[in-house]
Every structure is written in C-alpha cells, then in structure tokens.
Amino acid sequence: MHKTQYLIIFIFLAICQISFSQKAVSEELRPIVGLEPGIPQDEAAFFIKAVFEHSLTKGNCHSWLKYLSDEIGGRLAGSPESLEAVDYTYNVLNRIALVDTVYKQECRVPRWVRGDEEIVEIRNESETRRLKALALGNTIGTGEEGLEAEVIEVFSLDTLHILGREAIEGKIVFFNRPMNMARINTGYAYGEAVDQRVHGASRASEYGAVAVLVRSMTTNRDDFPHTGVQTYAEGIEPIPSIAISTNDADYLSNALKEVPLTVYMRNTSQILPDTISYNVVAEIRGSEYPDEIILVGGHLDSWDVGGGAHDDGSGCVHSMQVFHTLDALDYRPKRTLRCVMFMNEENGLGGGKTYAEESNRRGEFHLAAIESDSGGFSPRGFGCSAEPDVFPKYLAKLQSFDVFFDPYDLYLKPGGGGADINPLKSQGGLLIGFKPDGQRYFDFHHTTEDVYRNVNERELKLGAAAITSLVYLIDQAGL
Amino acid sequence: MHKTQYLIIFIFLAICQISFSQKAVSEELRPIVGLEPGIPQDEAAFFIKAVFEHSLTKGNCHSWLKYLSDEIGGRLAGSPESLEAVDYTYNVLNRIALVDTVYKQECRVPRWVRGDEEIVEIRNESETRRLKALALGNTIGTGEEGLEAEVIEVFSLDTLHILGREAIEGKIVFFNRPMNMARINTGYAYGEAVDQRVHGASRASEYGAVAVLVRSMTTNRDDFPHTGVQTYAEGIEPIPSIAISTNDADYLSNALKEVPLTVYMRNTSQILPDTISYNVVAEIRGSEYPDEIILVGGHLDSWDVGGGAHDDGSGCVHSMQVFHTLDALDYRPKRTLRCVMFMNEENGLGGGKTYAEESNRRGEFHLAAIESDSGGFSPRGFGCSAEPDVFPKYLAKLQSFDVFFDPYDLYLKPGGGGADINPLKSQGGLLIGFKPDGQRYFDFHHTTEDVYRNVNERELKLGAAAITSLVYLIDQAGL
Numbered sequence: 012m013h014k015t016q017y018l019i020i021f022i023f024l025a026i027c028q029i030s031f032s033q034k035a036v037s038e039e040l041r042p043i044v045g046l047e048p049g050i051p052q053d054e055a056a057f058f059i060k061a062v063f064e065h066s067l068t069k070g071n072c073h074s075w076l077k078y079l080s081d082e083i084g085g086r087l088a089g090s091p092e093s094l095e096a097v098d099y100t101y102n103v104l105n106r107i108a109l110v111d112t113v114y115k116q117e118c119r120v121p122r123w124v125r126g127d128e129e130i131v132e133i134r135n136e137s138e139t140r141r142l143k144a145l146a147l148g149n150t151i152g153t154g155e156e157g158l159e160a161e162v163i164e165v166f167s168l169d170t171l172h173i174l175g176r177e178a179i180e181g182k183i184v185f186f187n188r189p190m191n192m193a194r195i196n197t198g199y200a201y202g203e204a205v206d207q208r209v210h211g212a213s214r215a216s217e218y219g220a221v222a223v224l225v226r227s228m229t230t231n232r233d234d235f236p237h238t239g240v241q242t243y244a245e246g247i248e249p250i251p252s253i254a255i256s257t258n259d260a261d262y263l264s265n266a267l268k269e270v271p272l273t274v275y276m277r278n279t280s281q282i283l284p285d286t287i288s289y290n291v292v293a294e295i296r297g298s299e300y301p302d303e304i305i306l307v308g309g310h311l312d313s314w315d316v317g318g319g320a321h322d323d324g325s326g327c328v329h330s331m332q333v334f335h336t337l338d339a340l341d342y343r344p345k346r347t348l349r350c351v352m353f354m355n356e357e358n359g360l361g362g363g364k365t366y367a368e369e370s371n372r373r374g375e376f377h378l379a380a381i382e383s384d385s386g387g388f389s390p391r392g393f394g395c396s397a398e399p400d401v402f403p404k405y406l407a408k409l410q411s412f413d414v415f416f417d418p419y420d421l422y423l424k425p426g427g428g429g430a431d432i433n434p435l436k437s438q439g440g441l442l443i444g445f446k447p448d449g450q451r452y453f454d455f456h457h458t459t460e461d462v463y464r465n466v467n468e469r470e471l472k473l474g475a476a477a478i479t480s481l482v483y484l485i486d487q488a489g490l
Numbered sequence: 491m492h493k494t495q496y497l498i499i500f501i502f503l504a505i506c507q508i509s510f511s512q513k514a515v516s517e518e519l520r521p522i523v524g525l526e527p528g529i530p531q532d533e534a535a536f537f538i539k540a541v542f543e544h545s546l547t548k549g550n551c552h553s554w555l556k557y558l559s560d561e562i563g564g565r566l567a568g569s570p571e572s573l574e575a576v577d578y579t580y581n582v583l584n585r586i587a588l589v590d591t592v593y594k595q596e597c598r599v600p601r602w603v604r605g606d607e608e609i610v611e612i613r614n615e616s617e618t619r620r621l622k623a624l625a626l627g628n629t630i631g632t633g634e635e636g637l638e639a640e641v642i643e644v645f646s647l648d649t650l651h652i653l654g655r656e657a658i659e660g661k662i663v664f665f666n667r668p669m670n671m672a673r674i675n676t677g678y679a680y681g682e683a684v685d686q687r688v689h690g691a692s693r694a695s696e697y698g699a700v701a702v703l704v705r706s707m708t709t710n711r712d713d714f715p716h717t718g719v720q721t722y723a724e725g726i727e728p729i730p731s732i733a734i735s736t737n738d739a740d741y742l743s744n745a746l747k748e749v750p751l752t753v754y755m756r757n758t759s760q761i762l763p764d765t766i767s768y769n770v771v772a773e774i775r776g777s778e779y780p781d782e783i784i785l786v787g788g789h790l791d792s793w794d795v796g797g798g799a800h801d802d803g804s805g806c807v808h809s810m811q812v813f814h815t816l817d818a819l820d821y822r823p824k825r826t827l828r829c830v831m832f833m834n835e836e837n838g839l840g841g842g843k844t845y846a847e848e849s850n851r852r853g854e855f856h857l858a859a860i861e862s863d864s865g866g867f868s869p870r871g872f873g874c875s876a877e878p879d880v881f882p883k884y885l886a887k888l889q890s891f892d893v894f895f896d897p898y899d900l901y902l903k904p905g906g907g908g909a910d911i912n913p914l915k916s917q918g919g920l921l922i923g924f925k926p927d928g929q930r931y932f933d934f935h936h937t938t939e940d941v942y943r944n945v946n947e948r949e950l951k952l953g954a955a956a957i958t959s960l961v962y963l964i965d966q967a968g969l
Contacts, residue, residue: 064672193543195898195952230948389868389927391899419674420870422899448868448927450948469709469929473674 066476072328080318088355089122104293109338115289118365126279157277180219212252226260291352310356317461325387332475353431367434382429388447394427545955551807559797567834568601583772588817594768597844605758636756659698691731705739770831789835796940804866811954846913861908867926873906
C-alpha cells in the first residue's frame with residue numbers, strides 16, 4: 012500500500028477507537044448519536060435521552076451507594092453512622108458546581124440501640140430450638156435474664172379482643188398472619204400485614220401479654236428476620252417485640268399445633284434519650300420562578316442491620332444523581348430545585364416533619380415533591396397525589412408528559428407520595444412517589460441482606476434517570 | 491366465660507386459621523376475596539385475577555425450572571441433557587389433565603461439543619496472562635497443540651475490508667466493540683454488537699486470519715465469558731472463534747496500546763454429524779374453533795455452560811405453567827391451544843423450522859403464537875408483529891385488551907416475535923414476544939451464571955400469569 016493509504020487507515024482506525032472504545036463513552040458526554048426506535052424527536056425528548064445516557068454511562072450513584080451501604084453501613088437515626096452519612100452526602104452535594112447552597116437542617120430524633128444479638132428459643136421437654144430473630148425498632152429489652160412464657164398464636168390484632176385477658180395474660184403473643192403472596196403489588200401486601208408489627212406489642216400488652224413475636228414481613232419463605240418499627244401507644248405498659256424469620260414462624264406454628272410451647276426471649280435493646288440529627292438540603296436557585304420549589308429526596312437513615320442499600324440508600328443517591336446529571340448537562344433550572352436527604356424516616360419521621368415545619372414557617376411553596384423510597388430496582392413509573400381541589404389539574408398536566416415517558420415504558424398514575432414528603436401536602440403542591448419494580452423489595456427490606464451487592468447498577472441508574480427526567484419536565488412545563 | 495363463649499371463640503379461631511394460614515392459601519384455589527385497587531370488575535378481569543393468584547400461590551414453574559437448570563443443567567441440542575429435558579417436559583405436560591395429546595416431534599439438529607476447557611493466554615516476554623474464555627458455539631477447534639499468533643484489534647466487521655489481507659493474514663483478529671451501555675433496551679444494544687460474534691470468524695477468515703477473539707456480549711464489566719452461536723459462511727475456510735470476558739477484553743485492549751502481542755489459543759471443540767432431536771408439543775383441542783391455533787412456547791435447548799435458566803428454561807416453564815393454570819382453573823378453551831418446547835434455537839433453529847414446515851404441510855393456521863425467550867424477569871408486556879396486510883387489524887384487537895393489562899402495568903406494543911415462531915408468520919397469524927424487564931438479562935446470558943438461583947420465583951410466576959392472561963383473552967375474544 013501507499014503511504015497515503017496507511018494514513019487513511021490510521022485516521023479511520025483512530026475514529027473507530029474514539030467512537031467505540033468504552034473509555035470515550037465514559038469520559039465525555041457524547042452528543043446523541045442515534046435514537047432507539049419510538050423516541051419522539053423534539054427538544055425535550057433529546058434532553059431526556061441525554062439524561063438517560065449520562066446516568067447510564069457517567070452516573071456516580073452506584074459508587075455513592077456502595078460507600079453508604081458498604082463503608083458506612085446501617086445508619087439508624089441518632090447513630091454515629093447516620094451522622095457520618097450526613098457528612099458524606101453533604102460533601103457529595105457540595106462538590107456539584109450547579110448547587111447554590113447546601114446545609115444541614117437540625118432535627119430531633121429518637122435514639123434506639125439494638126443491644127446484644129437476640130435470642131429466641133423454643134423450649135420443650137425434648138429439645139431447644141433457636142429461631143432467627145431481630146428485635147423490632149423502638150422496642151424495650153427483656154432485661155439481662157430474658158423471659159420465658161407460653162406462646163399463643165394469633166392471626167390478627169382483633170383476635171386479641173375476642174380471646175380476652177384470660178387467654179393472653181402472662182403469655183407471649185405470636186402474630187403470624189403472612190403477607191398475601193397472591194398480591195401483585197408487594198407494597199400493598201405489606202400494608203395489609205404490617206399492623207401486626209407496628210401495633211402488636213401495644214395491643215397485646217393491653218391484655219397482659221409479656222412479649223410478642225412477629226412473623227417477618229416478606230412474601231418469601233426464608234431464614235432472614237426482618238426488623239422494622241413498632242410503636243407503643245400512650246399509657247400502655249411497653250413489652251418487648253421481636254421478629255422471627257418466616258421459615259421459623261412456620262416451624263413454630265406447626266409445633267404449636269402439636270403441643271403448647273414455651274419460648275425463651277432475650278434482647279437488650281434500649282431506648283435512650285432523644286438526640287439531635289440532621290436533614291441535608293441542597294438547593295439550586297431557579298432563574299424564573301424561584302418561589303416554586305421542586306423537591307427530590309430520599310431518607311438517609313436506615314435500619315441498623317444490613318447497609319440500607321435499597322431502603323433507602325438508593326433513594327438518596329437517586330436524588331443526588333438528579334443534581335449531578337443536571338449539572339453535567341449544564342442545565343439551568345427555571346424553578347428552585349431542592350435535593351433533600353431526610354433523617355429518621357424509619358422510626359419517627361423527625362426529619363420529614365421538621366423540614367415541613369420549617370418550610371411552612373418560611374411560607375414556602377413546594378410545587379412538586381418527589382420521593383424515592385421503594386428501592387433501587389428497574390423503574391416502572393410514578394404515582395402522585397395532592398389535595399383534592401388541585402389534584403385534577405396536576406394530574407392532567409402530569410399525564411401530558413406521557414408522550415416522553417412512553418418510550419421508556421414508564422407510567423404516571425394517581426396514588427403515591429412518600430412518608431417524608433407527605434407533611435408538605437398542605438402547601439397545595441403535588442406529591443410524587445417513584446415506583447420501581449417491587450417484586451424483589453421484600454427479599455431484602457429491613458434485613459442483613461439489604462446491601463450494595465443486591466442492587467443492580469443499571470437498574471439503579473435508570474431510576475435516577477427517570478426521576479431526573481420528571482424533574483426536568485416539571486421545571487420546564489410547570490404544573 | 492361460659493362454655494358457649496369458648497365455643498364461639500373456638501369457631502372464630504378455626505375460621506381465622508383457615509383464612510389466614512399459608513397452608514390454606516397453597517392447598518386450594520381460594521375464590522377471589524378482594525381486588526387490589528384499579529382492577530376492572532368484570533368476568534375477564536376476575537378470571538385474570540384468578541390466573542395471577544393461581545400462578546403466584548400454586549404455580550409449579552419454579553420447581554420445573556429448578557429441575558431443568560440444576561438437575562439436568564446445560565442442554566445444547568443433540569446432547570444427552572437435551573434429550574433428558576425432552577423426556578422431562580413431555581412427562582410434565584402429560585400429567586396435566588386438560589391436555590389432549592402430547593408428542594415428540596422429530597427434527598434434525600447440529601451436534602457441537604465444546605471439548606476441553608479453553609485456554610487463551612497473552613504471551614509476551616515478561617509474562618503469561620490467562621484470559622477467561624469460552625469457545626463460541628459451532629466453532630472448530632484449534633487442534634490439540636493450539637495456535638499462537640499476533641493479535642490485531644478491530645471494532646467492526648467492515649474494518650477488515652479497509653485493513654485488507656496484508657494487515658490481517660496469519661493473525662488473530664480481536665473484535666472488541668462493546669455493547670452500548672447507554673441503550674435503555676439491552677436487547678437492542680445486543681443486536682448492535684452481536685454481528686462480531688456471529689460473523690466475525692467468517693469475515694476474518696476471508697482476509698487470512700487464523701482465529702478470532704470476541705469481546706463478550708454484555709453491558710457489564712465482569713469476569714464471565716459469554717458464549718453464543720457463530721456461523722461459517724458457505725465456502726469460507728473455518729477458523730476457531732472464542733469469546734473472552736469484558737474485563738479481559740479491556741485488559742487485552744489496553745495491553746495492545748503499549749506493544750504488539752501474541753496470544754496462545756487452544757480449544758478442542760468438535761462439529762459432529764447432525765443428529766435427531768425433538769420438539770415437545772402438547773395440545774388442548776378447542777371446543778368451538780379447533781382450527782384456530784394459539785401457540786405458547788419457549789426453547790428447551792440452552793448453551794452447555796450454566797443451566798439455561800433464563801435462556802430459555804424460563805420460557806419453557808412459563809409455557810407449561812399456562813396449561814397448568816388453565817387446567818387448575820378448569821378452563822375449556824374455544825380455540826386449540828398448543829404448548830411447544832422448541833429444540834435447537836441456540837445454534838440452528840432446527841426445531842422451529844421443522845415445526846413450521848410440518849404445520850404448513852398440514853395446512854394449519856396459527857391465529858397467534860407467543861414465545862417467551864427473554865428471561866424469567868418481572869413482566870413488562872408483549873410486543874407483536876404480523877404480515878403487513880393483517881397487522882393493523884390484529885394490533886387494534888390486541889390493544890382493546892389494554893384495559894385488562896393496565897392494572898398489572900403490562901403493555902401491548904408493536905414490534906416483537908421470537909426466533910422459533912417467526913417461521914409461522916407466513917400463515918398470516920399474529921406473532922407475540924413476551925417482554926420481561928431486560929436490564930439484568932445480559933448479566934447471565936450464555937454464561938455459567940445462567941442458573942436457577944439467579945431467577946426470582948415471584949418474577950418468574952408473574953411472567954407465566956401474564957402469558958396465561960393473554961392466551962385466555964385471545965381465546966375468548968379472537969383476533
């Protein structure tokens with residue numbers, strides 16, 4: 012070949028290299044080089060395409076989540092880990108150039124510590140069998156010696172009233188109604204069953220029970236106990252409450268069909284005095300309508316076991332990724348954008364309540380508040396709610412965005428919000444819950460398995476892209 | 491309390507026990523005891539609700555899949571394992587009372603065997619580094635001694651033409667264009683990259699290459715080589731082709747930037763004479779329109795590594811679950827339903843072609859053919875296609891089913907079919923591809939990781955329920 016031929020080949024290969032090497036893909040934001048079939052071809056569609064492309068190829072949310080989940084770990088409100096997470100996310104947000112201000116917003120939170128590893132043992136004449144157990148959040152302990160009592164199995168809170176004090180007094184009440192695995196929506200099934208966990212101890216205590224055991228909240232049969240919050244009603248004598256795995260709940264239930272059983276329980280959980288913690292709030296001031304706030308957030312606290320990866324590290328890093336992506340795409344919002352890491356969703360909502368109180372005190376208006384608190388799974392869409400007088404208007408506007416979400420198979424539907432943003436409803440804006448696929452959520456929820464390795468990087472990034480796209484559309488079009 | 495009070499309590503508790511115990515849920519088909527919000531309240535909606543409930547609580551597809559994947563394992567066409575899978579699924583289908591006939595349909599398939607564990611080593615003066623490798627399906631071997639040659643990296647098939655024989659002759663061509671991780675649809679990204687794997691060896695051979703290495707087809711950076719089919723064009727001198735993991739492809743690519751390298755490759759794969767295998771076909775004769783066939787199927791063969799759990803054990807057990815559920819719900823179809831386990835999708839399509847030829851010979855009409863061959867993930871919907879003259883009519887009818895699928899967030903869209911059912915298109919019916927969430931598919935596709943533990947039981951069962959619902963609607967409403 013002639014030298015010029017070699018030169019042409021060299022140039023061609025250099026172009027190939029730039030076009031196709033992973034390095035080039037990941038180190039610069041490439042212009043959109045071709046749309047997949049079905050994407051509408053106008054400016055907003057192109058921007059949204061760029062959002063997905065940036066999130067998938069240059070998003071950082073997976074590395075932030077790995078740090079939160081694997082390095083910091085479980086971060087119950089009031090714990091040293093939760094404060095470490097406050098500092099970490101403050102610093103991540105502070106490094107995003109587009110952000111005007113970041114601050115820590117003080118809030119009061121309860122302080123509960125689990126204590127020693129829990130012991131729950133079936134004791135009868137022939138054998139002792141240890142069950143996989145986790146104390147429920149905010150429970151008292153049994154005392155150092157533990158307690159032992161006969162077990163009575165029930166399937167609903169109201170059964171206690173029918174059984175009466177005579178049948179319950181001095182016993183351990185075992186709440187064993189399973190989540191209905193026939194439900195398509197696992198969150199709905201959770202809602203149907205979780206009264207046993209939240210109110211079981213309070214209700215059983217009314218009838219003289221000495222403690223409660225609760226079947227774990229999952230559609231699976233497995234060996235992981237699921238913790239979660241329980242609350243004591245005013246004026247009720249508190250009693251210890253501990254969750255056991257679904258396999259062990261089935262075992263105990265079957266054993267109780269044969270013969271009355273006593274169970275030994277020991278946990279050294281402690282309720283300490285309330286303490287101070289923080290929401291982390293980052294703001295990008297709007298250029299045209301600064302008084303219309305669009306909030307995106309998740310909760311920074313998690314249960315102490317596991318790493319709070321899906322619940323709700325994912326929601327936190329989704330929200331930070333929204334700002335990171337808008338910054339990378341050099342987007343200047345018309346409305347004021349806030350990214351909020353809420354504290355204490357799991358066992359008190361101290362952060363969410365404080366945020367809304369402060370916001371109301373300042374006379375702010377949140378046009379839209381989006382919460383991601385359903386895990387880091389593949390995005391399915393958004394559910395929304397608002398005060399009845401304004402909801403139809405918002406819903407109609409939101410559904411006009413369908414054309415942009417259809418190519419990504421994302422829906423926008425009535426019904427949804429989030430525990431941390433719900434106190435903002437009275438401001439008259441729209442509340443939106445991000446809805447990822449929920450089929451695997453209760454495989455991990457509130458267990459030692461809720462760790463980074465159980466989050467899929469692409470699914471996490473697609474969730475961030477979906478939320479970023481919605482923030483962009485609301486900012487552009489208003490509501 | 492009085493004795494009558496105890497009696498009332500006893501009866502109440504007995505009722506609670508029946509209503510809420512898992513045993514009751516799993517041992518009988520309960521009537522629908524309450525709809526989740528948003529489900530339309532008419533007969534079809536109720537039936538579909540019962541389909542989902544049966545699949546989730548009494549479906550067997552997970553246990554069939556565990557057997558196919560963990561007990562039988564990888565089952566490439568022509569292998570003893572593939573014949574074991576034929577017998578196993580024949581027997582499962584034969585035990586379903588609703589089924590009128592089950593038969594094995596003979597088909598000719600290629601026979602390829604992998605041979606010894608593949609060796610791919612970078613050899614330079616300072617070190618030898620072994621790469622994670624799998625021979626591509628239908629490749630020849632290198633011979634016992636292996637081969638060693640200089641490596642030339644390219645990013646597309648057409649680059650070969652530009653480089654010409656002088657640059658390629660005697661070398662190993664390394665195809666290293668990554669799947670575009672910015673694509674939302676991973677299948678689309680696969681389609682953009684897979685020409686390197688399928689045609690790389692043939693094309694490189696034209697220019698005198700001695701072998702090819704191919705970057706694995708996945709959006710991930712990981713250590714699993716992905717096998718898959720490659721084909722030799724007519725009249726081309728066959729050369730060996732081997733896939734390497736994406737991490738090792740990146741390593742090799744970076745190393746090549748420094749210095750020319752030689753690689754040693756050894757595989758003892760063999761192409762044996764074609765052999766006989768079987769599709770498994772089960773039929774339920776329609777009561778009103780027996781000549782209108784609705785087919786549901788997957789492919790029974792898989793790659794020899796891993797257990798073919800997502801690809802395509804899931805599609806097979808989805809299809810068998812359709813019949814199992816319709817049987818359990820005592821459904822009598824108006825149209826003829828066929829459940830087909832296709833053989834040899836992966837490396838020849840012998841089963842799909844034979845099925846269509848036989849069907850055409852008998853003058854049959856497949857009103858609809860549904861294939862599940864995209865994994866056992868959470869269902870997203872269905873894509874469909876047909877001959878242009880009939881497609882608009884079918885699509886309109888199909889979209890009238892939206893009302894039934896909306897509560898399950900399932901879409902029905904143009905675009906889709908399946909490799910095994912595509913030869914039926916000329917009969918003028920509708921081809922439908924089941925579309926589960928595809929984000930994790932290429933984490934496992936054609937690797938040792940495609941095993942049962944990487945399939946989620948609920949997601950698998952929901953897929954089966956979605957397909958069953960579509961079969962029911964088409965059977966009821968026609969097209």
